[in-house]
Amino acid sequence: MKSIYNxxxxxxxxxxxxxxxxxxxxxxxxxxxxxxxxxxxxxxxxLGFTLENVGIIMSCFGLGSLIGAWLGGKLTDMFGSYPVMLxxxxxxxxxxxILQYLNSFWTICAGxxxxxxxxxxxxxxxxxxxxxxxxxxxxxxSVTLIRLAINLGFSAGPALGGLIIGILGYRG
Numbered sequence: 001m002k003s004i005y006n007x008x009x010x011x012x013x014x015x016x017x018x019x020x021x022x023x024x025x026x027x028x029x030x031x032x033x034x035x036x037x038x039x040x041x042x043x044x045x046x047l048g049f050t051l052e053n054v055g056i057i058m059s060c061f062g063l064g065s066l067i068g069a070w071l072g073g074k075l076t077d078m079f080g081s082y083p084v085m086l087x088x089x090x091x092x093x094x095x096x097x098i099l100q101y102l103n104s105f106w107t108i109c110a111g112x113x114x115x116x117x118x119x120x121x122x123x124x125x126x127x128x129x130x131x132x133x134x135x136x137x138x139x140x141x142s143v144t145l146i147r148l149a150i151n152l153g154f155s156a157g158p159a160l161g162g163l164i165i166g167i168l169g170y171r172g
Contacts, residue, residue, distance in 0.1 A: 012145055018133035019142045023149040026126055029089065030153025032096065032119075034161030036061070043108070053105055060109045064116030072121030081129035088122040095119075 043049040043057060075084045095115040102111045126146065134142035 012141060015138055015142055015145060016133050016135070019130065019138075019145060022126060022129055022133065023145045025085075025089070026146055027149040027153045027156075029092070029119075029122055030150045031157035031160065032092070033154060034157035034159075034164075035096070035099075037158045038161055038165060039112075047103060047108075049105065057105075057109055057112055060113040061116050064113040065120045068117040068120030069123055071117060073124035075121060076125045076128050081125040081132065084125035085122055085129065088118055088125065092119040092122070 039061075040054045040058065043054045044051065049057070072084060072088070092115065095111070095118060099108075099111050099115060102108045127143075130142050130146055131139070
């Protein structure tokens with residue numbers, strides 16, 4: 001098992017420090033999506049929404065994500081990757097904090113929609129930054145590391161979210 005781990009780690013040696021930082025930030029960013037698996041439970045059990053309402057809210061999530069990825073690309077072209085990533089990360093954190101205080105159907109729809117526009121503007125900027133910080137011979141491995149960070153974030157985030165909800169409840 002140790003040799004498999006070492007072999008896996010060695011496959012990413014030689015990547016720039018910036019690529020590693022970008023991967024860590026991406027991991028943390030994607031771990032924040034722990035909200036998604038529990039959102040429908042929170043909306044139905046704690047706020048008493050119907051499944052139809054939850055379906056509409058989740059549609060706002062998807063539509064916001066789609067628009068956010070497009071808008072993130074446009075903003076990255078205009079301002080560069082660093083400002084887009086920085087603003088996206090800061091505003092996403094603030095919006096996640098605000099989201100807990102929304103409790104009506106329409107405010108949650110709007111909140112989720114805006115949150116996902118801002119949050120997913122991060123993704124195109126990440127890949128532009130990756131291109132800038134990665135040597136041509138390392139691009140494939142750099143993209144692989146970013147994708148690994150995204151997948152680990154999607155995996156570890158819900159596990160962490162489950163622990164938080166189990167200990168502190170949905171308000172945690």
